[in-house]
Amino acid sequence: RLNTWESLTTGIAQQAKGVIAPKEKTPFITFVLGGPGSGKGTQCIKIVETFGFAHLSAGDLLRREIASKSADGAMILNTIKEGKIVPSQVTVKLIQKEMELSDNHKFLIDGFPRTEENRVSFEQIIGVEPNVVLFFDCPEEEMVKRVLNRNEGRVDDNLETIKKRLTVFQALSLPVINYYSEKGKLYTIKAIGTEDEIFEQVRPIFAAFETVG
Numbered sequence: 001r002l003n004t005w006e007s008l009t010t011g012i013a014q015q016a017k018g019v020i021a022p023k024e025k026t027p028f029i030t031f032v033l034g035g036p037g038s039g040k041g042t043q044c045i046k047i048v049e050t051f052g053f054a055h056l057s058a059g060d061l062l063r064r065e066i067a068s069k070s071a072d073g074a075m076i077l078n079t080i081k082e083g084k085i086v087p088s089q090v091t092v093k094l095i096q097k098e099m100e101l102s103d104n105h106k107f108l109i110d111g112f113p114r115t116e117e118n119r120v121s122f123e124q125i126i127g128v129e130p131n132v133v134l135f136f137d138c139p140e141e142e143m144v145k146r147v148l149n150r151n152e153g154r155v156d157d158n159l160e161t162i163k164k165r166l167t168v169f170q171a172l173s174l175p176v177i178n179y180y181s182e183k184g185k186l187y188t189i190k191a192i193g194t195e196d197e198i199f200e201q202v203r204p205i206f207a208a209f210e211t212v213g
């Protein structure tokens with residue numbers, strides 16, 4: 001059985017949808033990592049505006065599942081309330097669907113992979129590795145302050161859940177960050193200062209890839 005990218009590039013997924021042309025361009029995948037409130041989503045908006053990526057936020061896709069009252073919705077809601085990680089199969093399928101529907105070949109995958117299990121599952125199902133991994137490195141105190149001020153009505157933006165999310169980040173997400181560091185794919189951003197100051201650290205990373213082609 002072909003993985004997602006093999007079927008996209010051979011045109012099988014498109015033909016099934018009634019679209020004839022296969023995807024012509026090699027995918028360019030960026031994983032966007034960092035603790036809760038480190039500014040991933042905020043910087044992704046700027047990257048999309050400047051470099052024309054498609055933004056896929058794993059958290060947003062999961063929240064959309066809850067809102068649509070899908071079969072997994074209740075399980076996802078409970079998991080997010082607890083600050084835990086949703087089974088990889090569920091999250092990767094949501095990302096897969098968005099990638100297949102997109103006309104873009106440049107993807108910013110925000111808040112994923114959160115665990116080694118997420119990472120391996122993506123490699124197996126999607127069949128590609130990231131080109132770039134961004135890590136927004138932010139002090140815990142600042143992350144807590146930002147999340148508590150976010151005011152978007154998220155069920156996990158309260159002190160109790162934030163503490164759990166920080167523990168999960170340390171225990172399960174840092175190993176993923178270390179993995180990509182060892183592979184030479186990690187770009188660490190000092191995620192303090194104004195949004196614009198932080199973006200000035202991000203910009204040259206993608207600018208360098210633009211000139212390479």
Ligand SMILES: Nc1ncnc2c1ncn2[C@@H]1O[C@H](COP(=O)(O)OP(=O)(O)OP(=O)(O)O)[C@@H](O)[C@H]1O
Pocket residue numbers: 034035036037038039040041042043059111146147149150151191192193194195198
């Ligand atoms: N540089 C910054 N300085 C101060 N506040 C910021 C900065 N960047 C983002 N924020 C604010 O901090 C909050 C969290 O930012 P954002 O939602 O981008 O974080 P995130 O990493 O996506 O978090 P989560 O993992 O919880 O989704 C938002 O209210 C955002 O407006």
Ligand SMILES: Nc1ccn([C@@H]2O[C@H](COP(=O)(O)O)[C@@H](O)[C@H]2O)c(=O)n1
Pocket residue numbers: 036058059060062079080081083084085086087091110111112113114118156165
């Ligand atoms: N790969 C992921 C990403 C997110 N979750 C769950 O969603 C919560 C919110 O995610 P944000 O990226 O918007 O902060 C997160 O705390 C997890 O509960 C997940 O399970 N797997």
Ligand SMILES: [Mg+2]
Pocket residue numbers: 040041057059111
């Ligand atoms: Mg976010």
